[in-house]
Amino acid sequence: MEEYDVIVIGGGSTGTSVARDCAMRGFKTILFERGDLASGATGACAGMISGGTKYVLQEPEFSAMCTMEVINLSRIAGHIVFRTPIITAILTEEELKLRASFAEKYGALTEKRQASPILVLSPQEARSLEPKLSSKIILAAYFDEMFIDPFRLTVLTALSAKRHGAEIRTYTEVIDILHKDGEVYGVKVRDRLNGKEEEVKGKIIVNATGAWVPEISRMVGVKQTLRLNKGTHVIFDRRITRFGIICQALDGRTVYLFPHETGSILGTTAIDIFTSPDEAEATYDEVEYLISSMEMAVPSVRKARVVRVMCGVRPLIAQWWVPEGDVTRNFKVIDHEERDGVKGLVSVEGGKLVVCRAMAEKITDLVCEKLGREAPCRTHLEPLPGADGKISVEELASKYRVSPQVAGRLASRQGTLAHAILSEARDERDFLSSVCLCESVTEAELRYVIRNEWGVTLDALRRRTRMGMGPCQGFSCGFKAMSVLAEERGIKVDEAFKELENFLAERWKGHFVILRGAQLSEYEMTQAAYACVGSIDVKIGGGDK
Amino acid sequence: MIETDVLVIGGGVAGLLAAAKAADEGVEVVIVDRGSGASYQSSGVIDVMGCLPEGEITLSPLEGVTQTIECLPQHPYSVISSERSVADVIKEATKCLLDMASTHEVRFDGNIEKNVILLNTIGSFKITCFYQSTMSGGTLNKLDGASLLVVGFNGLAGFNPRFCASGFKHFASKFNVELRKADGVKLSLPALRDFNLTFIELARMIDKDEFREILAKKLRDETVKGNTSHIALPTLGLRKHYESMRILREETEAEVFELVSPPPSVPAQRLMRALEEGVAEKGVRILRGYKAVGFKSEGRRVMSVILDSGGKHFPAKAGAYILATGKFIGGGLVEEEDKVKEAVFNLPLYDERGKALRGQKIPRLLARSPFPQGGHPLMGCGVKVNAQMKPVVEGEVVYENLFVAGSLISGYSYVREKSGMGVATATGYVAGISAAIYVG
Numbered sequence: 012m013e014e015y016d017v018i019v020i021g022g023g024s025t026g027t028s029v030a031r032d033c034a035m036r037g038f039k040t041i042l043f044e045r046g047d048l049a050s051g052a053t054g055a056c057a058g059m060i061s062g063g064t065k066y067v068l069q070e071p072e073f074s075a076m077c078t079m080e081v082i083n084l085s086r087i088a089g090h091i092v093f094r095t096p097i098i099t100a101i102l103t104e105e106e107l108k109l110r111a112s113f114a115e116k117y118g119a120l121t122e123k124r125q126a127s128p129i130l131v132l133s134p135q136e137a138r139s140l141e142p143k144l145s146s147k148i149i150l151a152a153y154f155d156e157m158f159i160d161p162f163r164l165t166v167l168t169a170l171s172a173k174r175h176g177a178e179i180r181t182y183t184e185v186i187d188i189l190h191k192d193g194e195v196y197g198v199k200v201r202d203r204l205n206g207k208e209e210e211v212k213g214k215i216i217v218n219a220t221g222a223w224v225p226e227i228s229r230m231v232g233v234k235q236t237l238r239l240n241k242g243t244h245v246i247f248d249r250r251i252t253r254f255g256i257i258c259q260a261l262d263g264r265t266v267y268l269f270p271h272e273t274g275s276i277l278g279t280t281a282i283d284i285f286t287s288p289d290e291a292e293a294t295y296d297e298v299e300y301l302i303s304s305m306e307m308a309v310p311s312v313r314k315a316r317v318v319r320v321m322c323g324v325r326p327l328i329a330q331w332w333v334p335e336g337d338v339t340r341n342f343k344v345i346d347h348e349e350r351d352g353v354k355g356l357v358s359v360e361g362g363k364l365v366v367c368r369a370m371a372e373k374i375t376d377l378v379c380e381k382l383g384r385e386a387p388c389r390t391h392l393e394p395l396p397g398a399d400g401k402i403s404v405e406e407l408a409s410k411y412r413v414s415p416q417v418a419g420r421l422a423s424r425q426g427t428l429a430h431a432i433l434s435e436a437r438d439e440r441d442f443l444s445s446v447c448l449c450e451s452v453t454e455a456e457l458r459y460v461i462r463n464e465w466g467v468t469l470d471a472l473r474r475r476t477r478m479g480m481g482p483c484q485g486f487s488c489g490f491k492a493m494s495v496l497a498e499e500r501g502i503k504v505d506e507a508f509k510e511l512e513n514f515l516a517e518r519w520k521g522h523f524v525i526l527r528g529a530q531l532s533e534y535e536m537t538q539a540a541y542a543c544v545g546s547i548d549v550k551i552g553g554g555d556k
Numbered sequence: 557m558i559e560t561d562v563l564v565i566g567g568g569v570a571g572l573l574a575a576a577k578a579a580d581e582g583v584e585v586v587i588v589d590r591g592s593g594a595s596y597q598s599s600g601v602i603d604v605m606g607c608l609p610e611g612e613i614t615l616s617p618l619e620g621v622t623q624t625i626e627c628l629p630q631h632p633y634s635v636i637s638s639e640r641s642v643a644d645v646i647k648e649a650t651k652c653l654l655d656m657a658s659t660h661e662v663r664f665d666g667n668i669e670k671n672v673i674l675l676n677t678i679g680s681f682k683i684t685c686f687y688q689s690t691m692s693g694g695t696l697n698k699l700d701g702a703s704l705l706v707v708g709f710n711g712l713a714g715f716n717p718r719f720c721a722s723g724f725k726h727f728a729s730k731f732n733v734e735l736r737k738a739d740g741v742k743l744s745l746p747a748l749r750d751f752n753l754t755f756i757e758l759a760r761m762i763d764k765d766e767f768r769e770i771l772a773k774k775l776r777d778e779t780v781k782g783n784t785s786h787i788a789l790p791t792l793g794l795r796k797h798y799e800s801m802r803i804l805r806e807e808t809e810a811e812v813f814e815l816v817s818p819p820p821s822v823p824a825q826r827l828m829r830a831l832e833e834g835v836a837e838k839g840v841r842i843l844r845g846y847k848a849v850g851f852k853s854e855g856r857r858v859m860s861v862i863l864d865s866g867g868k869h870f871p872a873k874a875g876a877y878i879l880a881t882g883k884f885i886g887g888g889l890v891e892e893e894d895k896v897k898e899a900v901f902n903l904p905l906y907d908e909r910g911k912a913l914r915g916q917k918i919p920r921l922l923a924r925s926p927f928p929q930g931g932h933p934l935m936g937c938g939v940k941v942n943a944q945m946k947p948v949v950e951g952e953v954v955y956e957n958l959f960v961a962g963s964l965i966s967g968y969s970y971v972r973e974k975s976g977m978g979v980a981t982a983t984g985y986v987a988g989i990s991a992a993i994y995v996g
Contacts, residue, residue, distance in 0.1 A: 549683070
């Protein structure tokens with residue numbers, strides 16, 4: 012049995028960052044993720060990387076760390092970082108007082124954050140910039156924030172870890188932690204695609220499983236409590252507004268509507284949950300809460316086309332007796348040797364997307380200390396794959412004779428790697444056909460992520476390329492991608508169709524809660540095409556003869 | 557202002573058949589259509605009943621119909637059968653449709669006594685009893701022992717012949733049919749776009765003599781090389797499909813056939829064009845781009861329907877109205893405040909079991925899995941009709957001069973049953989007769 016220095020459990024933004032940092036500092040590292048990369052909270056967030064306006068006053072130090080991380084992420088993953096201009100729409104006098112109090116302090120930090128200063132706008136000014144705003148707003152404020160593609164961040168971080176020698180194992184669930192005499196020495200894992208189980212030895216185990224941290228710790232008898240908090244987003248088919256919009260929710264919290272990729276994202280709710288995070292799902296009430304709140308500021312959101320809903324679970328530090336919004340977003344690295352007498356186990360509580368790299372740095376510092384190695388952190392300096400230079404979309408489009416749309420979308424996901432992907436299609440021009448028309452995903456890109464980015468399921472292809480995330484929600488790309496995946500991975504026909512069903516079932520999770528307007532037509536098309544033409548729901552009984 | 561004997565709202569298969577039948581009875585008919593509906597998005601074959609309520613395939617469509625209406629007394633097939641044998645109605649209705657199609661170059665094979673398995677461009681299969689004769693060479697029962705070549709084209713998007721070949725072998729064996737061999741090949745032909753070529757574009761190319769000639773030569777080489785007995789193509793053309801089939805068969809000496817494909821499918825475009833020409837020949841006027849948005853009534857009579865064309869509203873008056881607007885794709889059902897609503901007349905809606913919808917929100921009519929065994933309750937919802945296809949509420953006719961046809965009718969789920977075109981045809985036929993009798 013091979014022995015690793017570090018076993019990382021969890022393939023979200025934090026886990027992959029830990030694997031990357033450990034590998035870069037020379038540790039023999041392996042990461043296990045029971046589903047796909049970024050399939051937990053990372054993949055269910057809006058991708059905002061900032062201290063968040065609300066943390067500036069409450070936690071200035073943490074906010075400063077966030078600011079630093081925005082700069083770091085822009086440096087190492089520039090092609091997937093983007094700036095979104097935002098208008099805060101104020102609807103009541105009470106809200107105005109509240110907002111004014113931090114605007115000043117927040118504004119003082121904007122220069123350091125490489126962000127625009129806050130600009131106060133009259134209702135007329137705001138509405139001329141963003142005509143979708145309600146005529147009822149009494150004042151508005153303009154600022155901007157940085158965002159990142161959380162799926163790509165996680166995959167690129169994992170790729171970087173791999174380049175530095177780490178092993179990344181997706182769809183591999185840790186089913187037990189091996190421990191003896193108060194010391195962990197490895198994990199027992201099960202490959203969820205083929206059912207195989209094995210034991211893997213390691214000196215340090217890092218539990219970076221977010222909302223699942225307590226469930227993993229329980230394997231070694233350690234009791235750990237988090238404040239698990241569910242957040243739901245509603246996804247729309249197009250950009251409803253030009254600007255991101257922030258406004259007060261019906262219950263006094265804050266909700267936002269951000270232009271996001273090809274659509275818009277409305278969020279979020281915050282509901283404490285007391286069941287397993289596996290059971291968390293978006294509800295009709297959450298959708299209505301979000302839309303009813305946002306329509307005060309943007310009335311047309313009510314009639315906009317909802318494509319789907321998604322939810323994730325925040326692994327907040329267990330602070331109670333305060334509303335969710337007042338719970339710190341800072342993180343705690345737990346040395347379980349110190350806290351519980353379990354040697355070799357480290358976990359992390361709390362945190363948020365923007366500090367994933369910083370969290371990993373702290374954790375890896377602790378790993379260094381425990382394994383007696385001195386190595387500086389370099390994760391904030393070295394660019395992630397594809398982020399090592401600028402890329403010209405026009406040049407890409409003309410060089411490979413693809414549309415600027417296809418070139419642009421590819422470059423936004425893959426950065427400088429776009430050249431490698433398109434050059435593979437030089438002799439196979441056929442591979443430039445679009446598999447997903449909603450998101451301009453070519454067969455070449457799919458084949459590339461299958462070969463290079465752990466694209467082992469259709470769901471994984473979706474996260475890496477956005478295939479199936481547009482209005483048709485997998486209707487027109489599902490079966491095409493299935494045949495590509497089957498061919499690339501040598502999957503048998505029945506397994507391929509099972510995989511297609513899994514993919515459609517995963518998409519369906521975001522639909523059965525809410526299915527409105529034009530999306531119903533898309534629903535009927537999917538039902539008819541896959542059941543009536545594709546017969547995927549048919550039980551084969553007798554013979555045809 | 558439109559004035560006619562019968563106004564058909566909706567130009568899909570149900571509406572076209574209703575119009576054809578009413579015209580046959582000697583009344584004046586106008587079809588108004590907001591655009592192209594669900595029939596254009598179909599596979600272009602006519603299925604009557606593919607699966608039993610538990611989801612098992614039925615080999616006999618008529619037996620399937622009998623078993624289904626025993627379970628679902630509100631099924632449109634059951635409603636039809638209250639006055640005449642359902643088998644007779646379906647036979648007459650499908651004959652009417654197939655005759656009309658065949659006089660306009662879209663011939664069908666198959667019969668109502670037997671379902672067949674057709675292969676599709678996804679790599680799986682489709683169950684149906686009537687199919688365009690371009691597909692006949694490839695019904696699964698004829699492929700036992702066959703040496704099949706699945707032919708794709710470089711540049712053609714959304715069709716993977718190699719995967720399909722292995723899919724066909726797999727599914728054939730499930731039906732106890734052994735393909736001796738199934739291979740997939742991608743041909744590189746000049747004059748084809750090198751990527752993002754659509755099925756329709758390919759069909760237009762195959763219609764061209766020069767291209768077809770090159771294709772025939774290539775196919776002959778492949779056939780000889782692989783000792784091929786059967787050749788499956790994603791399409792055989794948009795207008796000259798018979799000519800192409802004949803020439804390719806002669807050249808290759810193999811059984812050349814066309815696969816079923818998901819929307820937008822070439823066979824569906826062919827079928828719809830043929831049916832449109834068929835009804836036009838019967839003197840029916842088809843007005844495109846007219847959407848029914850409201851109506852006027854007096855008591856239990858519809859007096860006029862309000863049409864919208866490019867934002868302008870005007871009335872259409874008829875003696876009888878046939879509503880064939882379909883479900884969500886066609887626009888017959890719409891969502892309002894998360895509830896389902898009939899779009900034109902706000903007719904009361906019922907579920908598959910014949911129970912009135914009482915303001916259930918749409919999520920309540922959806923199962924938690926995308927393709928549950930019994931289907932989604934939502935797909936069984938629609939308008940309840942009597943034997944003349946008049947909408948009813950609690951047994952009472954809503955409007956005496958209004959008739960409904962097609963998937964707007966409640967009591968069945970075409971998704972689960974694979975009965976969409978059959979029900980559209982049969983109910984369109986009955987609605988057409990009923991409306992003609994009413995005005996006559």
